[in-house]
Amino acid sequence: MLIMIIKMMSIVAAHILLTVLLWRRFQGRKLPVHQKILIGVIFGLCGVLSNHFNVNYGHSLLNIRDLSPLVAGLFFDPVSGIIAGFIAGIERYIIGTYFGIGSYTRIACSVSTCMAGILAAFMSVYLFDRKKPSAIYGFFMGAVVEVFHMYMVFLTHRRDITTALMVVKNNSIPMIFFTAFGLFLTSLFLQILAREWVNPFTYKSLDKVHVSQKFRFWLFVFTAGVLTLNFAISHMMHTQKAVEDANAKMETSISDIVTQYSHLKSFDEEILEKLEFHVGSEGTFDIIRNRSRYLAGTHKGYLVSNEVLEAIKKNESSDYFNMIFYGVDSRCKIVSLDENTFLLVTLPLTEVFDDRDTRSYESLFANIIMLAVLFVLITQLVKNIVVDNLDTVNESLNKITNGNLKEEVSVYDSSEFASLSNDINQMVTALKGYITAAEKRVEQELSFAKSVQASALPKNYNFNRDDFEIYATMDPAKQVGGDFYDFFFVGPGKLALVIADVSGKGIPAALFMMRSKTAIRTVAEQDYSPVEVLEKANLSLCEGNDEKMFVSVWLGIIDLNTGVMKCCNAGHEYPMIRREDKSYELYEDPHAPILGLKKKLNLTEYELIMNPGDSIFVYTDGIPEAADVYESLYGLDRLKKALNETKKATMKETLLAVTKDIESFTTDAEQFDDITMLGFRFLGSEP
Known part of the structure; x- marks a missing residue:
């Protein structure tokens, strides 16, 4: 694991170095079309290199290919992000289809990389107004894109869900983390270089916090809380069902074995030794005699280990229990066949919970994607309907308070804002009247003062x-x-x-x-x-x-x-x-x-x-x-x-x-x- 972490961090560092160099070259400029294309091609080639310089981990290949189009689209130009995403995504499909490199996940990888470029362009234009996202936003964007990547693995392998689950279990945490962490560090470094970084943990009085920030924070908290609770309940239900299904599967096998044993126990042990049954796909059964040897079953002919004897003694009267049986964490049950003979049935926990894990991963990924989509959509809706109108009203109020009484508030997108605009305009009209009257009084006073002043000369x-x-x-x-x-x-x-x-x-x-x-x-x-x-x-x-x-x-x-x-x-x-x-x-x-x-x-x-x-x-x-x-x-x-x-x-x-x-x-x-x-x-x- 340590070697994997070092290699992945090295790749992240290389991405950040390239980004900083390009940003220093193009910062503060309105990029012409050819430069947008150039940046897109450069980051697209970075994604291509990620396809070929993978990190081997747990019989799978790790990479942070999706980081390249995200960086290009968020920190340079939306067009650059789309170009980088399609270059890296199409190349990933080609090498997977025609050269056998990562062919199992070629569709999921290709689609997610293309979508990374499109998503970066969309977020840059509509959510961030072509400004650099904060490091926190960068982290969550990187994480969501890789979650979509893992979700696509499930969607494209519905007929081979076991292998898909294995790939996701092995790859999801490192790829999600390093892509998210890479985008986090990139944003942080660029903000520091541009002197735009603000410590997010600095205390701000309530009057300094924007309403949009408060809304986004509490929207995230409540939405994440609801989806987390939903996932937890769903996971508990899937776990219970998986256990019940495993118990039923094992009970069926036990019933069959006991019935067969009852028919054959009067025969010689050689006949009993030929008993063969399947417990699930990878489960085992063993008939143990005299607490010393396996008479029949998966491990027939072997002596019973002390660990197994201790487990039999401890759980003889139990219903089901878990133990490590021949190096496999298993769900077990012991059934007494006669005075000196026991039946031990096991089912690997991986098999017990495979279906649960698949459903839980899919549910978790779907919830994260749903959270991200809801967060963006609701935030954008509130921004367009409420925040932008509030900003417009405040801008007009600032002009009015600075003395421009000709300014008129004209926000009529809803009854509330129409009422607010009318009230402010009426207030300004009344204020004009008061000012006019006051000016007349002041003019009269000044005229009198001038007369007094002139009379003194x-x-x-x-x-x-x-x-x-x-x-x-x-x-x-x-x-x-x-x-x-x-x-x-x-x-x-x-x-x-x-x-x-x-x-x-x-x-x-x-x-x-x-x-x-x-x-x-x-x-x-x-x-x-x-x-x-x-x-x-x-x-x-x-x-x-x-x-x-x-x-x-x-x-x-x-x-x-x-x-x-x-x-x-x-x-x-x-x-x-x-x-x-x-x-x-x-x-x-x-x-x-x-x-x-x-x-x-x-x-x-x-x-x-x-x-x-x-x-x-x-x-x-x-x-x-x-x-x-x-x-x-x-x-x-x-x-x-x-x-x-x-x-x-x-x-x-x-x-x-x-x-x-x-x-x-x-x-x-x-x-x-x-x-x-x-x-x-x-x-x-x-x-």
């Missing part, structure tokens, strides 16, 4: 002074933003200019904008320098800022009497400065961190000397980051160009021209950020 640009000109605009995006500008006097002849951009959108940004504007103005009106204003405003903004919001700020305070402007930039855009009769240029002033995140900041203050006619233009990032429909950005170069095209214009005209240029650039593109700008021109001291 200064709109009076006339100060009854001739020493400066100022104008500012804020064009908000659809959402409420955090941009703001401000300008106000902080003392006699001192004007503060502020432009800022708060992080985020919506109501939180608007609230933080109001808070920032108030903090900066409150501190600035106390006649602090720009650095001090931003430092104190930052401390105020850091308090209670759990959401970690922040604001970038540019602050300039100009002394209108001297033209000296003290400035501080906390993470805001660089200003544009234009000297009289010159062009606007980007002024890269010193930058400091934004406000609201850290209490200690390293702020830098700088001075600008504004001469009469000089202008400064500050803005938020909504201008350079404005995008057209192609997602191209407006940029600083275009902004500078637009400013320089309006050198002689008033600040109001300049800002409106910039706004118009931005609109012409973005055209129909949606505005995603506020566009805020402030322009200041110094005209000189009052006379």
Whole structure:
């Protein structure tokens, strides 16, 4: 047996090695027709080699020929499996019919090998969706194919069932196991190489287990349980009937022998020695005299062995008993013929249970095939009727939950799914209504917030002074933003200019904008320098800022009497400065961190000397980051160009021209950020 196991495992290893090499060569590709044929031919030749390189075991030849078409069809292509199956199957029939190699089982072997290729193709397409089967599925598929193979031996030898039973008893376990184990290992290795292997024994919470997996598991358990119970009951009944038939057969023989003995016992022993009877096909009878020798029967002339004498003594009063009689496990009965003479009748247990074993093997194989067919058919039906529809519904629900409320569930294959689809669609319709109403309320709230925000910005640009000109605009995006500008006097002849951009959108940004504007103005009106204003405003903004919001700020305070402007930039855009009769240029002033995140900041203050006619233009990032429909950005170069095209214009005209240029650039593109700008021109001291 050990030699057989080693040889069979070597053949399995060779199959796996070939499969791995071919899989590495063709993995991840859609195979053209000629490659499908090539793979089919290669595995077909493997099946042919299996026909000729068999393993001799118990006067029979073992092979795993069916493994080749199974591997080709399941792991490469259905067409390859069919080709491999027919090549190996037809060759098996030819060598059995015309060359006498395994001629007894040629039909069963040929049919099963062809069917292996067809089954692999069918399962690959309809059950596994052309994906690699798991190792567990591979094991069961290999086992079922070989069970069919053994069943075909019975079906094709109904007139010689005894020999068929002998072949099946000898070959079934090793061929079923090694074919199944070969397919198991092949699937396992390929899944590991493809990094698709998942430990089937890893615990999964119930919400991670697919309903199809649960159904297949319990279907297998209950179906296998019912068929196993059916087989066990059937086996018990066949066993009882076999025993009863053997007893009846032996009783008939005993009756005949006793009758004949009664007629001849008065004659000489030489006459008795000539008694001849048949007990079944291979049974024996022996007349034992004086518990020492066989007077007549199968073993006449022999001395009775001690083992037989012990058995006679032990079972003399028994009805039937089993013992090993001359090396044969037999059913026996002892009958007393007279005071010193006994009749021992035996019937080999193999003969007793041959019919039972045949029926049991056929019943077992039929049950396994029936289990496999029922499992596949029911699984496929449930998949088509329930699981696929559930997947369709879940796919639509995922789209809906991801925000696509235009998705409609349309599964109407049954009343249950039709009701489910209608309920979900009605729910989505109602949800649309709620969302529309909510959007209207939000729009109203945002509109109100925008109004409040806009009302907080200064709109009076006339100060009854001739020493400066100022104008500012804020064009908000659809959402409420955090941009703001401000300008106000902080003392006699001192004007503060502020432009800022708060992080985020919506109501939180608007609230933080109001808070920032108030903090900066409150501190600035106390006649602090720009650095001090931003430092104190930052401390105020850091308090209670759990959401970690922040604001970038540019602050300039100009002394209108001297033209000296003290400035501080906390993470805001660089200003544009234009000297009289010159062009606007980007002024890269010193930058400091934004406000609201850290209490200690390293702020830098700088001075600008504004001469009469000089202008400064500050803005938020909504201008350079404005995008057209192609997602191209407006940029600083275009902004500078637009400013320089309006050198002689008033600040109001300049800002409106910039706004118009931005609109012409973005055209129909949606505005995603506020566009805020402030322009200041110094005209000189009052006379």
